[in-house]
Amino acid sequence: MQVRSRLIAVVFAIMLLLPTLDQVVGLSALFRNTENRQRSRMPLLHFPYVRQFVIRFDRYYKENFGGRNALFYVYSRWKYKVLGQSPLPEKVVVGKKGWFYLGNSYNRVVDQHRGLVPLADTSAARIATHLAQKQQELAEQGIKLYVLIAPDAQTIYPEYVPDHLQQTKGPSRLDVLKQAIAKTSLPFIDIRDTLLAAKRDHIVYYQTDTHWNKYGTLVGCATLLKRIRQDWPMFPLMNASDYTIRHCQGTSGDLTTMLTLQDAINENGEYVIRPDAKLVSHQLASIPSANIAFPSQRFSGSGSGRLLFIGDSFSNSMMLYLPAYFRESYFVRDGKLDLTLIQSERPTIVVLEIVERNINQLVSF
DSSP states (O other), X not given: OHHHHHXXXXXXXXXXXXXXXXXXXXXXXXXXXXXXXXXXXXXXXOTTOXXXXXXXXXXXXXXXXXXXHHHHHHHHHIIIIITOOOSSTTTEEEOSTTOXXXXXXXXXXXXXXXXXXXXXXXXXXXXXXXXXXXXXXXXTTTOEEEEEEEOOHHHHOGGGSOGGGOOOSSOOHHHHHHHHHTTSOOOEEEOHHHHHHHTTTSOOBOSSSSSBOHHHHHHHHHHHHHHHHHHOTTSOOOOGGGEEEEEEEEOOOHHHHHTTOTTTOOEEEEEEEEEOTTSOEEEEEEEOXXXXXXXXXXXXXXXXXXXXXXXXXGGTGGGGTGXXXXXXXXXXXXXXXXXXXXXXXXXXXXXXXXXXXXXXXXXXX
């Protein structure tokens, strides 16, 4: 009995020491952190603020204790493969037939889709008024403003959203905003119907990622250029016949990577898309910014006009196609209209792109 008790005590002591031992010697170094967030850093102790130090250290240790990544790796596979559930349901929703969606931790996107976070008419009117004012300010400088909304994946592929998270009847937030902006002269590009039609031919969003895929991007760019061409007829139409499109197997995206399932699930929505030789563009510079986490990108192309493109992560793939249709183009990852940038770039066209779940942020553009 004594031997058994001692053995249990030794095992218990090892279990207590294991996280600290792992932090020192890196026993689980092969398991990397895949969370899409900045983890807490080791806090410094400043007397007499001991209580604040304890609170911060507790948060730091919970996010960084030894073996955490290995334990989550095992937990994630058990939760997904055995129970068929998301190990991080607030971050990633497991859909049907291999589809994954962003969870509520990103601007309550699931609740938005379910109609639980409606956009008030007054809020929509405030956004429309604000954008119309920016449109007027740019127009006084001879610049045309266009606003492009990249739909959420739930909007384009609602059929793979779990049944208990399906959209309720009634207008969406984007519908309400679109009605408010229709009372202005602002060019507002809603590409939901175009993408819903395009998905009959090809997959337009990644199944394991937050974003539209290369084909969906091509559809978005073509729709944007078609609208710009109504005001600037010199721009050519973007035709699918100008591109070679081939479906291929891709690597896992950001959603499954957050669940550490990136080596267990392949992406089925990948394409190789090559433009015709006449559609030429060159990247001239990648310019870091002190205020923005992502560098801005400058291109030259075989088209005409100067484009200033202000967008979010959906704009990354648009750099593959749009620059060829402009003489110069400058892509900035931001949600603000910087008047200093307008003066330095002197664009003829400004495009603001934002994903559907963040349209409330347009009020501060």
